[in-house]
Amino acid sequence: MCNELRGALAEIVGDAHVSDALVDRICYTRDCGPDRAGIPGAVVRPGTTDEVAEVLRLANRMHVPVFVRGRATAFLGTGVQTDSIVMETTRLDRVEEVDTRANWVKVGAGAIWHSVDADMHCLGRELAVPGGGGLFSCTVGGSVALNAIPHGMTEYGMTGDHVLSLDVVLPNGDVIRTGSAANPGAEPVERYANGPDLTGLFMGSYGILGVITSVVYRLRRIPEAEAFAMYAFDDYCEAVDAACGVQTQEAATFLVGLFGGPRPTGMEGDAFLHVIARGDSSSTAQRLAKAKAVCESSGGRPVSPECTRNYWQEHMYSWLRNTAPGPYYSDRPYFCPEVAGFVSTQGLKRAVRLFREFVREQEEEFERFGIRIKGVDTYFSRNGAFLWIDTLYDERRDDAWEFGLELRARIAGLMFSEGMSPGGIGAGVSPLIMPRLGAYTGLVRTLKTALDPMNILNPGILVEQGGAS
Ligand SMILES: Cc1cc2nc3c(=O)[nH]c(=O)nc-3n(C[C@H](O)[C@H](O)[C@H](O)COP(=O)(O)OP(=O)(O)OC[C@H]3O[C@@H](n4cnc5c(N)ncnc54)[C@H](O)[C@@H]3O)c2cc1C
Structure with a gap:
């Protein structure tokens, strides 16, 4: 099983970006918190949105759960299951586009928060919130996926308040773009466009509904x-x-x-x-x-x-x-x-x-x-x-x-x-809280089941659900 999985993943991302070595698999088990987890069967590091989509399609075919990981600086538990795939996003780390007149940057989800901010400083700009305390090591995608609590929130608001658009790979491998940029001819100027706020759906969803591969984030001028x-x-x-x-x-x-x-x-x-x-x-x-x-x-x-x-x-x-x-x-x-x-x-x-x-x-x-x-x-x-x-x-x-x-x-x-x-x-705290939220949790489960019928992506992290994993 492990060899077959490793070979199939290597065909997608290249041999150098997949590992089934025990030491790597152990290192990719936990985050910074106390929750222990299973040892995955393989670790894969895709370098493009297409590769992320291919890995998810493969996981559906092989019925292997995938756990997404930025830089695992959260304290919440990874929920990684034995013999699953851990997908690390850190190769998706490019600053793809910057518009200093409209004040936004489009960046790969695996880029480190602080390094993007430092790049923006060279242009007289900064990310619209300074980031959470883990900013020197956490990724932009991870921070959006769990809607990190940022420094500066008294005036600037939450991490998610400044996201204008996301590229997301859904659990079945389909790729969507959210906000005004969902129109292929439009700029990412506003999150609230084209109907419901699908950007918001993925923020704070801990990767259970899709893998964020790039983020358009608001910039501000560096205050004097x-x-x-x-x-x-x-x-x-x-x-x-x-x-x-x-x-x-x-x-x-x-x-x-x-x-x-x-x-x-x-x-x-x-x-x-x-x-x-x-x-x-x-x-x-x-x-x-x-x-x-x-x-x-x-x-x-x-x-x-x-x-x-x-x-x-x-x-x-x-x-x-x-x-x-x-x-x-x-x-x-x-x-x-x-x-x-x-x-x-x-x-x-x-x-x-x-x-x-x-x-x-x-x-x-x-x-x-x-x-x-x-x-x-x-x-x-x-x-x-x-x-x-x-x-x-x-x-x-x-x-x-x-x-x-x-x-x-x-x-x-x-x-x-x-x-x-x-x-x-x-993963660590949700079993204590989510069951107490009644219909709210029911809706999260319904969304999870609709988008991920095989329960392939981050299963069990927010809600328990039936499925093939
Ligand atoms: C010293 C220190 C201080 C910290 N201070 C703060 C703080 O002030 N505020 C705060 O909120 N947090 C803080 N944290 C926790 C942590 O740094 C942040 O929550 C951070 O934003 C997590 O980013 P990450 O890349 O490490 O994500 P990870 O820990 O790798 O992942 C977090 C969750 O998001 C999911 N995920 C990751 N990337 C993606 C993606 N691309 N698409 C979909 N899902 C994804 C994962 O599956 C997981 O469920 C701190 C951590 C440290 C070590």
């Missing part, structure tokens, strides 16, 4: 100025009130809240708000002044620029750059079974309180299994909040790993019941 401030609060409820005020006054491009976990070096307080404003120099200064007034009126104290820099270095970048252990990650290897979701800004008060109570109740177990909280952080959107809770443990301890997954399930269940809707869901 960027300014930072940070405020410490003695009570997290004051920080939530201040965040609400900053949102109402549109005073931040990016507003981040720290509501738990280790305190950034040099900072004293119960919760912290980090404010970033971008724009021209005068509007940036005005917005920071508004944020300052709002934060101080809710009891916030300004934090020194050095502490602010420490926060970003220790928290966001120590992991990416593999620097020495800091307060957040300490010794490694660790795992990070995160629970994350959207909640109203005021609803954050209750969510943080419940989580803190939950942790207090589990103190003994946390001690026994060496569980640590990395962070209870929030990216604020225009009118709400995206809360994520990360717990760390050492996966070399099987008991800690099992407890970590159980903990994730319990926190996800608790948060869902309290009105939080998961942003990232994937």
